[in-house]
Amino acid sequence: MTKGAVIYEKGKPDVFKWEDIDVPDPQNDEVLIKNTAVGVNYIDTYHRRGMPHPWPVPDLPIVLGIEGVGIVEGIGSEISDFNVGDRVAYALPPHGAYSQKRVYPANKLIKVPENLTNLSDNDLAALMLKGLTAQFLLKRTYKVKKGDVILIHAAAGGMGLILCQWAKYLGATIIGTVSSEEKAQKAKDAGADYTVIHSKGDFVKTVREVTEGQGCPIVYESIGKDTFKRSMDCLRPMGILASYGHASGAPDPVDVIELGTRGSLFLTRPAIMHYMEKREDLVNSANDLFEILKTGKIKSNVNHLYPLSEVSEAHKAIEARKTIGATVLIP
Ligand SMILES: NC(=O)c1ccc[n+]([C@@H]2O[C@H](COP(=O)([O-])OP(=O)(O)OC[C@H]3O[C@@H](n4cnc5c(N)ncnc54)[C@H](OP(=O)(O)O)[C@@H]3O)[C@@H](O)[C@H]2O)c1
Incomplete structure (x- = not known):
């Protein structure tokens, strides 16, 4: 049986x-x-x-x-x-x-x-589900390229470590958020250039410093409720908030006008079953x-x-x- x-x-x-x-x-x-x-x-x-x-x-x-x-x-x-x-x-x-x-x-x-x-x-x-997700996030939701400074939340998680390794291979500078020193080290080993431990630092401040005030072209946002609004603070004009998960709970509703006042931002909720719906994809x-x-x-x-x-x-x-x-x- x-x-x-x-x-x-x-x-x-x-x-x-x-x-x-x-x-x-x-x-x-x-x-x-x-x-x-x-x-x-x-x-x-x-x-x-x-x-x-x-x-x-x-x-x-x-x-x-x-x-x-x-x-x-x-x-x-x-x-x-x-x-x-x-x-x-x-x-x-x-x-x-x-x-x-x-x-x-x-x-x-x-x-x-x-x-x-x-x-x-x-x-x-x-590696299958997380790897395929990293593939479309890094290459289709936004094409990560050399020189991009990107923010990856939960950088030492299952998704996070794959995103860090692949984004590093593509030439990005990575800022990763984590909840402990041990996780920070693992994220660095996987390619994160900067790590922010939630209880000790402010990822918005780190993004501002590293990008000299410009902001990131994309934030890989998988935490949801606890970080969503502040993730928006990390974007450059026309930047993309890729809200691909919500481990801390569903994010609060978004005021569409605010996407404009913050700099014509793009908000997407990308999911693997849509990106992989066609057999060819x-x-x-x-x-x-x-x-x-x-x-x-x-x-x-x-x-x-x-x-x-x-x-x-x-x-x-x-x-x-x-x-x-x-x-x-x-x-
Ligand atoms: N859209 C898609 O198609 C797709 C596909 C795969 C995965 N995902 C999403 O990707 C994310 C990561 O998935 P995973 O399977 O690799 O899990 P994971 O990252 O290994 O585990 C979740 C991580 O989220 C962080 N976190 C922050 N706040 C949390 C909270 N309140 N409760 C629990 N965890 C919290 C934790 O890292 P710290 O302790 O370091 O903060 C935790 O280790 C999830 O949000 C998932 O929904 C989406």
């Missing part, structure tokens, strides 16, 4: 029940995957709690989880691009990754290149991600491993800001 972490109600991390689940046969355009490593993402905690989020919170009961790596064990009748035994990865809804096996739509599945031997399944489970982004992963310039930073049956503990740790880098679950 296959096991999975099921939730019957939304709420605290303890709502997960590790139990037998039914896994249907893959239908026409579906693939049956045996998960070997499962990624934990802050998004999963929004859905577990029932917090507002750009994609609909699924109906209950449900097996959460949107990122995994595994082996194809079965294919539907219309599948021609995947074979039993392929090493595959995924990073998009539908939920269902917190399980030993699942079915998944083939048009959202990625075949792991055979020459990507430098990365384990655990590495990939840390998903494949191109994944290829771009795999190219940089082959160079070894981006490390996975899998610092927290749990058996999948202990997913509640993993959620408690990430929500308590105790994690640095990525968390991976072993089915």
